[in-house]
Amino acid sequence: MTQPPPHPTSPRGRPEKNRHDRDNGDTVTPVPSNLAADDPIFVNFRGYPFNHAYRWVHISRFGLVTDAADTVVISAVIDAESYRDGYIGAGADPKGTIHGPFRIECIGTADYSRVPAEAAAARFDRWAAAYGAVPAELAAVLDEQVHRRFAAADTIHVLRDLGDDAVCEHGRIHTEFNEFLTIDRRRGEVALIVAADD
Template sequence: MQTSADLEYEGTSFINFRDFDFPEGGNPSRQWIDIKQFTITAPPPADRDLLSALIGDQQFRDDYIGGGVDPQGTRHGPYWIDRITPDSYTPASADSVIALVTRWVDQCGIVPDALRQAIDQEVFKPARTATHIVTLPRLDASAVNDYGFIHNEFHEIITIDTVGRTLRLTVAADD
């Protein structure tokens, strides 16, 4: 299924914290992680070109509030899509991604080992092997859409592995 000149959507993984048995002292707190994986189909272009292709892809048109991808949508998470450009992203490291996601997960208190293992496999392992990582920082109020208030936290991580020719769009959020 070809979605753009540079990226081909391969599928989504979803980690719903409520699917795990939290022990006493832990609470899934309506948190989840959505991972969309793409294959880089052309010779790996510059990161900026890959980010442009991702932003233009219909899979990016997901408001992450339950409606799923809207091919004609104008929202991406809490933001208007037309307010997001490749320049909106900031470079990151695997260590900074691991620290960010761990801090966010630890808000749940005592976290089941199975959940930590799933996060390690789906988020941390790709970050450790990525050749490039960028994150979307909180954008200014003019970029926030009319549903933007629904997410208490919205963390977006893009890992690019030019050797493995994969790009992963990871959103860790709550509602």
């Protein structure tokens, strides 16, 4: 399969944003919703009686403050401090250069693909039940925190696997890394949902 060409980089080494992203003059700054930015939702499968395989879901939430294009919203999320998180236990690093298993300099808006809610839910459910049926108590939590957001979102975008050339120094610690970005314009919420295992 032919890989897409690498993103052009700015003098600072960050991916250039697509020029058309801001042609309409809109700007968007994802700001914390009424829930604090340092208080993300974290669902640890370890707390439930089944073969959890050290899996977890981490959800960062942002308030959508303008009716900007999806690409502008995605760009602003990439620029957010909370995006600089390797998800290896240390939390976000304001000066960090990694996001999950990847170097941020390799990530751009074009690496997020829009998918229908049904496809996002199917991918998430396959991951969640990879080692056995999800207990009812955990399923209820995932319905509330993940599936509710899929159903309510105007659009959902999935981060593609960027390949080994984009992997950061700690390598592929995560056995599987799934990322969904939901944009719910009615509720004014952008959610970055990471479902992974280690």
